[in-house]
Amino acid sequence: MSNSPPPIIKRQRLFDQVAQHLEAMILSGEVGVGDPLPSERELMDRFGVGRPAVREALLWLNKKGLISVSAGERSRVVEPDPMELLEHLSGAALLFASTPHGMQQFQQTRLFVEVALAREACRWSSDEDLKQLENLLHENEATENDKSAFATTDDAFHFGIASLSHNPLINALYRSVLSVLQDQRYTSLQHDDALGAAINCHRRIFDAIAARDPDRAEAEMRRHLTDVETYYWDIRRRQPKASSQKE
Incomplete structure (x- = not known):
């Protein structure tokens, strides 16, 4: 049996998991460029999380340049911009x-x-x-x-x-x-x-x-x-x- 220390398992935060699922939806084409993402309420129900986790996930995807977030409107998948990359x-x-x-x-x-x-x-x-x-x-x-x-x-x-x-x-x-x-x-x-x-x-x-x-x-x-x-x-x-x- 190996004497090496066991790997450290990091617990993912809820918004990280939501963001990863949404990113997979975008990259797979399930949600295309220009399409709106599901509403915050729909995402809360879909992933069984609260509004803060959904909003943090959306902000993270916005920072990565995958979606646009506007007050009062559903977030949309954006056309990739090389300069933003x-x-x-x-x-x-x-x-x-x-x-x-x-x-x-x-x-x-x-x-x-x-x-x-x-x-x-x-x-x-x-x-x-x-x-x-x-x-x-x-x-x-x-x-x-x-x-x-x-x-x-x-x-x-x-x-x-x-x-x-x-x-x-x-x-x-x-x-x-x-x-x-x-x-x-x-x-x-x-x-x-x-x-x-x-x-x-x-x-x-x-x-x-x-x-x-x-x-x-x-x-x-x-x-x-x-x-x-x-x-x-x-x-x-x-x-x-x-x-x-x-x-």
Whole structure:
């Protein structure tokens, strides 16, 4: 007979059990997108619980983004929103990125994502897509003497490449990564060479995508993001120790 300690069995709260049953109903399709859930009274009778347990379960499902809860109306199953799927991670992600190790991992994640997006954009993009991306490039090039305006148009150009996928989940993931890396952008732009180098790289990235050359698009995007990382860490090394982020 094993001498290992017995497993600890946790007692589930009533609302947890109700929420799990309701979630199973939604995921199985028993209640479809846009359909109302049973009323609170019906749920109380169905599960043999009180109103507090039902309301806690509904609030939990609302927080998960599965249902909408409105006063005076029955809760309804909602269409999944990719941005909401990732918003819950934003606070923890910002905290993680506030350390050098976390920042390095987010930079690596961005590199993986954007290099792949640049390569695939050569296959995905239509002539109309390229025209829109070129317009974003021109707007970015017009800000070469304004760092604040550059940061905004820089976001727009990079997101324009991600948007060529026409995949809302990719768009949401990319927006989330960019939002966490705002500190990187503004820090790296303090480097004397950063703005000019970025605008030149954007032009080369666009030209490669427009030429439908995936190898060149990948190489130019990798070069660009590696430069951004180099400028960021160079500026960070120059900052006084007291203002540097904790390890």
